[in-house]
Amino acid sequence: MVEFKPRFKKPADTSSLLDKDSSVDQTRFVFNKYISHSIQSQRQRLPIFKFRNHILYLLEKYQTLILLGETGSGKSTQVPQYLIEAEWPAQIAVCQPRRTAAITLAQRVADETGTLVQGETVGYAVRFDACKVQPKIKYMTEGILLREMMTDPLLRCYSVIMIDEVHERTLYTDILMGLMKKVLQKRPKLRLIVASATLHASGMQEFFNNNPTGEEKFNTATIIAVEGRQFPVEIYYAAEPVPCYLQTSVKTAMEIYKKQPPGDILIFLTGQEEVDRAVQILNEHANQVNTSKSKQSIMVLPMYGSLPYNQQLKVFKPAPEGHIKIIVATNIAETSVTIPGIVYIIDCGFVKIKWYNTETCTDCLTVVPVSKSSADQRAGRAGRIKPGKVFRLYTEEWAEQLAHSTPPEMVRSNLTYVVLQLKAMGVDNILKFKFPNVPPMENLKGALEILYALDAIDIRCELTRPLGFYMAEFALDPLYSKVLLTSKDFDCTKEISIIIAMLQVETIFAKPTTGNGVIKARIQKRLFEVKEGDLITYLNIFNGFILSEMSQGFCHKNFLNYMSMKRVVEVRKNLGKLLFNYNISIETGKSCAEIICRCLAAGLFPNAAYLHRSGVYKTVRGDVDLYVSPDSVLYNIVQPQWVLFCELVSRTKLYMRDITVIQSEWLLELAPHFYHKTYHVD
Template identity: 70%
Template sequence: MSEFKPKFVKPSDTSSYLDKNEAVGLETTSFIYNRYISQSVQTQRQRLPIFNSRNHILYALEKYQTLVLVGETGCGKSTQIPQYMIEAEWPGQIGICEPRRVAAISLANRVADETGTLVQGDMVGYAVRFDACTNKPKIKFMTEGILLREVMSDPLLKSYSAIMLDEVHERTVYTDLLMGLMKRILKKRSELRLIVASATLDAEMLHKFFNSNPTGDKKKDTAVIMSVEGRQYPVDIHYVAEPIPCYIQASVDTVLNINSSKEPGDILVFLTGQEEVDKAVRLLNEHAILIEESRKKEKLHVLPMYGALPYHEQLKVFRPAPLGHRKVVVATNIAETSVTIPGIVHVIDCGFVKLKWFNNDTHTDSLIVVPVSKSSADQRAGRAGREKPGKVYRLYTEEDASKLADETPPEMVRSDLTYPILQLKAFGISNILKFDFPSPPPLKNLKSALEILYALDCIDIQGELTKPLGFNMAEFALNPLYTKVLLSAGEFNCSEEILTIISMLQVETVFAKPSTGSNSIKARIQKRLFEVEEGDLITYLNIYNGFVQSEMSQGFCQKNFLNYKSLQRVVQIREGLKRMLQNYDVPIVSCLRYTEPILKCLVKGLFPNAAYLHHSGVYKTVRGDVELFVHPDSVLYTIQQPQWVIFCEVVHTTKLYMKDITVIKSEWLVELAPHFYHSTTHYD
């Protein structure tokens, strides 16, 4: 790699947007400290960059309804602000909303440690999907989906006195939904306070969005911007001299080069998805074995990190490496902003990210690997400067870096909107076009979502939620197509099997892909033991059943080249979904190895994703006539192509590939979705 002149990440602006005259009287603000906080913990908290802004933050929350807070990840905003409010005897419950479950749980544990209390007690708790506190703690960390469901049951969030939306710059669909809903709630509840916090965001845009002052008089503003200095050490940026052919192999090589140089510090590698992470971890572990045998270099302690990992596996990245080892964390963009991993000094940035992009022609989200934006690249670089000066190795040229987009497009403008629209309908918002989105989505995406929801019987011809199906579906934090399949399972007497299939679809992959040629052949042979002519989804069912019959043993996974951690996560998800189905009185029954009821149940919800084999030899969607191809990983790739299929996902690389495919009969589409399909005869 060629070293260019080091670039330093500057600390965020220390200036506050608060008027200087408003600072009068801040020194007289009193704080009540709880006696159980130890002196050592207080000292640690006082060292955080946000400590110097504590008085200003509390004053701003007293004077303004919305505080737009810009502060680097690690400055202490997520853990300290709710504690400052409790110490100042802020009334009511304080909710902190995080985009990822690992952030919500880890932050809750951190605050519980700092306050000397137990997590899920009366002081601090968390709520994530399938794991929520039953009491009402004063400080409650939660995911965005949980807060949305709380808004559904309590439209004005009367139990909360303050809500903090953290990591807003990620601009997920849920983030934009919550910002639009919070704007409406703030108009109804003048005493409610909102904190919109982020490491890098367009603060002026958000200030304008939440400021309900129509007069232009700054004295009547309801929102204010404040920036907090982040404790950011200088970071040297290195680029490659020439474009690289494979960023996964280049990432592995760079890790080994850093380890050979004996420069101290742990390493964080950014890749795009679970498959890439697992492949890199496998390669690094092979090298780690050789390093241990040679005893010449520092040993490697390699850990993966991605959303589908069970939580106890994700927690491992926060622990120090064993004595004499260097920790190497290989992660997706989950490690970009939501969490701070201690000990990281070196960051390797592959330069790409996997994004969902909605395809109106196929009515599906396509997963596309695209270059990162400049803001994301800066966020990744910032991971190296948290505790000491660091280094970032970007696996792309400096010229390519200058051509990157400034920001990643918000998920709202590039995603399938069926679930967000379903949620808004559940909140009683009849006219979606009048809803105030921070970034309005394309009209064609809205139209497509409404068409699909009507076809699923979620909404009626007037656009209102149907009872009980529409309201029940809005309770599930799933793609509405999957929810329709789940709620229809009792009708087909196959809910046990459908629970398994839908749960398997919630993880990126359950297959471990060996790096060596001989093991790749063995993995393919073992996979064939589970494959069936009905397609991928019934194959998933066989894999899960085999895993359960083996008493969920790790040896079973090793023998069959399956991802043990992913299957553990599937078990957790399945238990949660099963409890939800029982709440809606869906009978938990099995069809006892008969596949036709399962296939029909899948068609009941996935009918928009139907394709037929055209006489030209390619598949085409029934609606839109878009050419699709069977993904090479599908069990149908090497056999005679069936005439009709449904698919769950489209991946866009050189072509549009269907993934998670199931063989169906054409007459089922007309039988189970007559409002969407009808049979006709064409004469040439």
């Protein structure tokens, strides 16, 4: 096991920024008589309970409340209930950055209120799954609230809106905050709660403070800090840098199991591929342990964004008697989801995020060190039910050099989807729209250029009819939604919907850990490979999966990730429902590979690259050097002259993933406004 240096971290001594003397008439706040005494006792033990009246008072006095509550304080579940108990009118919306968080929080509040989830008291609304009635407390993803703003820009059905986990600063979070600033000016009686565990509160207060006079007594935004964790957490750092954080994570988990008191373990890794590999190794250890019956048995569970939701929800169920859970997760587990029983945290110290490349006008996946705020969020998963321990696989000296917070997604991402959504909501001048953090001008300019090339906006930067408005309805990269909507013209909607669905999961391939397994996996993959590239190969794999009647044995034989394939089937079904609204059926179409590749080129044309005489691929835009990913079916064959890629991954070089072979003439035919032929004389 890696040698760790112990460092005890006490709960933060965060005092309320509110004047302690302020109070309200407590007779107004009466507990629901149907809540059991035991649940009331549990709620009253939460740190946020003693700030209950302060929060309600500030919401009556101020339009915007910045709520700083350490992980585990109860802000996500208790504040909406306090508002209902105080008889606030209309609905209360609680926005979460992730679907899993919205569902689990709604279930938690339903249990505490003694009601059924999706009933009249509490419900949730996520993509393709929404409550049929209008509950008093409605948990939802940020994307759902944006969709509601398209039909009701002023959100008149809500009296309070809570944007939770703001520190994640996703694209949706920043769009919502920018739009809410406008809505609050139009609806003085609307209340906004901006909640986070780690946030630069003064900057957020300044952003939402609609006070033209500058006098403090006319402020419309205020801050309150809530004392946090119920139990202390010990922090351990590695004495020396670790050579491989994945292997070290597995070793550390097994050492904890052998030497520490019983308790569930949560491991943070960077992506699905690493999670699946760690789960596979841990299951091998678990099989040995479970057969010996010397201690408690081990149950290993993965958790990442593209995992089917019924599989994600398994991590929230208590382990069977005589078992402990080892959960291997990406940063999806950093959010407000509470996984019961977690005592030990293993933090690899890295996270996979997207960075926008202005030269290629594409997002690039990069593994970078975590920020201090993210590390604190990870540590906050422990200390919920009893004292916990966090094992950080990096040195304390290295931890001091980490950035304070992760840069907002708005300033480091491709903004084509952001601009498309704002245009659909009637924002005419994107450049003057007030974001919490102003995105780089190059990113905005590039987004407008791509949307114009896709025919989503016209020369006046207005959405085109009907294509631009249709594209805005899809929660997809605009390049993918253009391909999907164009597939009707090529009579290949069935095949394209499958390919787009396959691209919504990080990987469909299982990664064997043994040398013999790697060779077998490679041989099986060749059964599906075609010269046209990865995307047509995905189509063959999906068709084989369906022909096998979605057999788990088929996936095991061909080294495919069964849960990812089930997720693909679910995504494709949901895409079909959206396309049905535009009289497009995903059951029609039976085209050859060339037609499908031409359709892909109609939307992915900005991501074109050609084989330079030096033997290196170069982007047509920017002339950036690119390389074929070792995972691609094109890696070990004669390199084609022209290709399209779906994404770039930064390792030692820039690698193209999900590649399709095309002809250069297709670019001139399908995107003459974007490409033209030139001749260079050496």
